[in-house]
Every structure is written in structure tokens, then in C-alpha cells.
């Protein structure tokens with residue numbers, strides 16, 4: 001392993017984050033606060049609590065997931081798309097590094113940034129609602145796995161995309177709806193039975209459920225299923241990346 | 254001695270079916286400067302990209318420093334620095350940072366003193382904290398060179414380094430190339446400026462339509478292919494070439510008072526200049542001046558490509 005090279009990519013990508021640190025922090029804080037005002041206050045005044053948890057607190061895990069998932073895809077996708085777009089990818093391809101090392105560097109940096117944002121949102125949430133996290137270690141495990149898997153997914157999108165529209169298409173058209181419909185703002189038990197069944201085909205449901213369980217001990221699906229879902233998703237992304245690595249698809253002509 | 258770079262029967266067919274390289278073989282010796290000459294689309298960039306790992310080959314074998322570029326890519330690439338034809342740089346990045354990144358990518362520990370030396374040599378030290386987008390085109394090219402040198406390569410590829418570059422940078426660049434050669438670095442460059450290849454390269458490889466037409470020592474190539482022209486200025490206008498001179502390859506010159514004599518300069522064979530001049534006098538013509546001109550690599554090249562096209 002060329003650790004020096006991985007570190008060089010990681011540092012270089014993180015430097016981009018530090019340069020734009022205020023945008024990186026301020027925008028998620030503001031949008032989270034807005035969600036709290038709109039969902040927490042407006043809806044919370046009608047739904048006071050869900051399964052014994054104050055509604056304001058109930059939506060926190062979902063809000064964090066929403067941001068972490070979109071940020072991971074955006075960061076990793078942009079991270080690898082940009083060198084392709086401006087041509088600096090020649091340098092990665094001609095360096096004595098393997099594709100795996102490139103992935104670790106880019107995905108590691110993207111996942112770090114979205115984990116930071118997740119924690120910042122959590123801290124912001126504390127300002128609005130008092131909460132007790134029941135399983136903090138599991139909370140961190142879910143957060144880390146989500147950042148990792150969706151950064152891998154974003155990396156794939158970044159390689160696949162041939163233009164900026166495509167880069168934004170998948171997050172916008174597929175991921176955001178899946179997250180919104182994934183129980184970020186409600187418990188699936190609040191839905192009619194037919195929709196509860198349909199919901200089970202949405203992979204994001206398992207993530208949010210597991211993450212919420214770590215907070216409050218409440219889950220729509222079992223913890224094992226949640227873990228299986230996220231590990232399966234990570235495995236699938238790794239598989240696709242391995243295939244890209246074998247074929248040089250859309251990176252080497 | 255084993256060649257520094259060995260290219261064996263390399264073929265490249267792009268996805269759209271275009272055969273960019275049709276079985277290229279080439280050996281490049283350690284420490285030499287090889288100029289690759291060829292018209293646009295000849296396959297120069299494709300060949301360089303394949304050697305460096307930027308592109309894949311359809312078939313063939315390449316080794317650099319004895320290391321196969323596919324199976325032993327780490328060892329091979331560690332030796333190689335590449336300055337691409339296009340200015341591929343991140344606009345918002347700062348000069349020193351991006352050069353540091355290049356060094357890091359090659360797995361070398363940070364060495365600010367060395368980076369400073371490289372930046373100074375390229376007159377970039379004053380601009381070390383400038384953003385790339387604030388630099389002129391020539392400066393950007395210097396940054397590309399600095400990046401390639403940042404990891405102390407033993408082989409340097411320069412893909413059309415002088416295209417669109419100011420005189421000063423061109424001068425600096427050739428100085429750097431000579432210094433690197435003195436330090437034992439092998440250099441492969443492609444250029445449109447044929448006089449420069451002639452001046453700087455030890456050997457010249459001519460490539461056209463994905464095939465290497467020839468690789469030869471620059472001097473030998475000039476001698477072998479070097480057609481010469483002698484322009485003969487006379488005191489009086491010559492409307493037609495006198496009978497007595499018909500056996501010579503004479504043609505009309507640049508103006509009415511002159512003739513052009515074309516001959517091939519082959520070692521050990523007399524070019525027939527003395528007898529021509531004697532015969533001119535005998536024909537009653539009075540000489541005013543004589544000058545000779547050696548054909549440039551460009552002329553040679555044009556001939557070669559034409560031959561190849563037939």
C-alpha cells in the first residue's frame with residue numbers, strides 16, 4: 001500500500017473542505033434549523049410525540065441521515081468527477097498508485113467531511129431539543145457506515161457522470177425522494193398497512209430505522225436487518241468499484 | 254545495456270474502432286533525448302499516455318527501467334514524470350500545494366527544500382502561493398513541468414512542451430532539459446518546432462498514422478536525408494538553362510538572375526560542384542555569388558510522410 005499517496009490525496013481533498021469551511025458548516029446548520037422550525041414546530045404542535053419520543057427529537061436521526069447521505073454523494077461524486085472534468089486525472093493515472101488507493105483517498109475524505117457535518121447537525125439539534133442518545137457507539141457505527149457507503153456510491157456516480165447534469169441527476173431524482181420517503185420525518189407505523197409494505201422496498205428505511213434505534217431504542221425494522229442492509233449496500237458499491245477498477249470504465253480510454 | 258524504455262509491437266484501437274497505433278516498436282536508451290515528430294493525430298500523445306498508464310494498450314508490451322508497465326506498474330511509474338500536452342490544472346489550487354500533491358502521489362515524503370529548488374529553477378518561486386487561475390499560459394506550463402519534476406523522475410515525457418510558449422520559457426525549458434540529461438535523465442519529447450528537435454535531440458523518431466517510420470540519430474538522419482541546394486547568382490538574367498548545363502539538376506532560382514542546383518550530399522561521393530562551376534564559366538555566364546542550404550528536418554519529414562502515404 002502506498003500510504004503516502006493515500007494521505008496526499010486525503011489531505012489535498014480535505015484542504016478543499018477547510019478552504020470552504022464556512023459554507024461547509026453554515027449551510028447544513030441553517031437548513032437543519034429550518035427543518036426544525038418547519039417540521040419540529042409546525043408539525044410538532046400537531047403530533048406531540050411518536051412512540052413516546054417528542055416529535056422534535058424524533059426527526060433528528062432522519063435529518064442527520066438526510067444531510068449525511070446527500071453530502072456524501074455530493075462530496076465524493078464531485079471529488080472524482082472534477083479531476084476527470086478538468087483533466088487533472090492524468091496525474092492520478094500516471095502515479096504509482098492502485099485504483100484502491102485512489103478510492104480510499106477520495107472516499108475517505110468525502111466520508112470524513114459528511115461525518116463532520118452529521119455531528120455538527122447533531123450539535124445544532126441539541127440547541128433545539130433535549131435528547132439522550134441510548135446507544136452512542138451504535139450511533140457512531142451507523143453514522144460511519146452511512147458516510148462510507150454513500151461516499152462509495154457517490155464515487156461511482158462521479159465516475160459514471162459525463163457532465164454536471166448527470167452528476168446531480170441521481171441524487172436529485174432517486175436519493176432525495178428515497179430519503180424523504182424513508183421515514184426521516186415519520187415512523188412507518190404511522191402509515192396505512194399497504195404503504196408500510198411498500199416502504200420495506202426502500203433501502204433507506206433500514207438505515208434511518210437503525211440510526212433512530214441507536215438514539216431512542218425505537219425501530220421500524222430489526223437492528224440486524226438494518227445492519228445487513230447497510231453492509232449489503234457497502235458491499236455492492238465495493239463490487240461495482242472493483243469492476244470499474246478492472247475495466248478502467250470511464251476513466252481510461 | 255538494456256534500453257531504458259522498450260516498446261514492443263504496441264497497438265491501440267479506440268472504442269470507436271480507430272487504430273491510433275498500428276504496432277509500434279521503439280527502444281529508448283538511458284540518458285538520451287528522443288524527439289518524436291509527427292503531424293497532428295499521428296499517435297504521439299496516445300503512445301506517451303500508454304507508456305505512462307493514462308491510457309491502456311490493446312496489445313503489445315512496454316517496459317520502463319526493466320519493469321513491465323502493466324504487471325509491475327508501480328516500479329515503472331515511479332521512474333516516470335509526464336508533462337501533458339493540455340494544461341490540466343486545478344484553477345483554484347495554489348502553485349506550491351499542487352506541486353506538493355504530485356510528490357505525495359508518488360509516495361515520496363514531503364521535501365520542501367526540493368520543491369523550492371524546482372520552483373526556483375522554473376522561476377515560479379515568486380508565484381508559489383498564487384492561484385493557478387491567476388497565472389499566464391506560460392506560467393501554467395511551468396507549473397506542469399514542476400509537478401512532473403517534483404518526484405525526481407528518471408524518465409521525463411514532454412508532450413509538445415513548446416506549443417504556444419514564449420521565447421523565454423522555451424529557452425529555460427531547453428536549459429532544464431539539458432541539465433536533466435546531464436543528470437542522467439532520459440527525455441522523450443514531441444514538438445512541432447523541428448529546428449529545436451534538430452538542435453536538442455540525440456535521436457529523432459518519425460511517426461505518422463500510428464506507425465514509426467524511422468528512428469535515427471539526428472546527425473545521421475540529416476546526413477542521410479540531407480538534401481542540399483545551391484543557389485547560384487549570376488551577373489546576367491538567364492531565361493533558359495544553356496545546353497551545356499543540361500546534365501545537371503538545375504532549376505530556376507528565386508529571381509531571374511539565379512539558378513538552383515539540387516544535389517545529395519553523400520559521404521565519399523563528390524557532389525559535382527567543381528565541374529558545375531567550371532561548366533557555368535565555359536557557357537559564358539559570370540558568377541556573382543553562391544550559397545548553399547541544407548534541407549531542414551521538416552523537409553525530410555515531409556518527404557518521409559509523402560513516401561509513406563504512397
Ligand SMILES: Nc1ncnc2c1ncn2[C@@H]1O[C@H](COP(=O)(O)OP(=O)(O)O)[C@@H](O)[C@H]1O
Pocket residue numbers: 253267268269271273291292293294295296297298299300
Ligand atoms: N480518446 C480517444 N478516443 C478516440 N480516438 C482518439 C482518442 N484520443 C485520440 N484519438 C485519436 O487517435 C489519433 C491519435 O491521436 P493523438 O495520439 O492525440 O495524436 P498526436 O498526439 O500525434 O497529435 C487521432 O486520430 C485522434 O483523433
Ligand SMILES: [Mg+2]
Pocket residue numbers: 297298299338412
Ligand atoms: Mg498530441
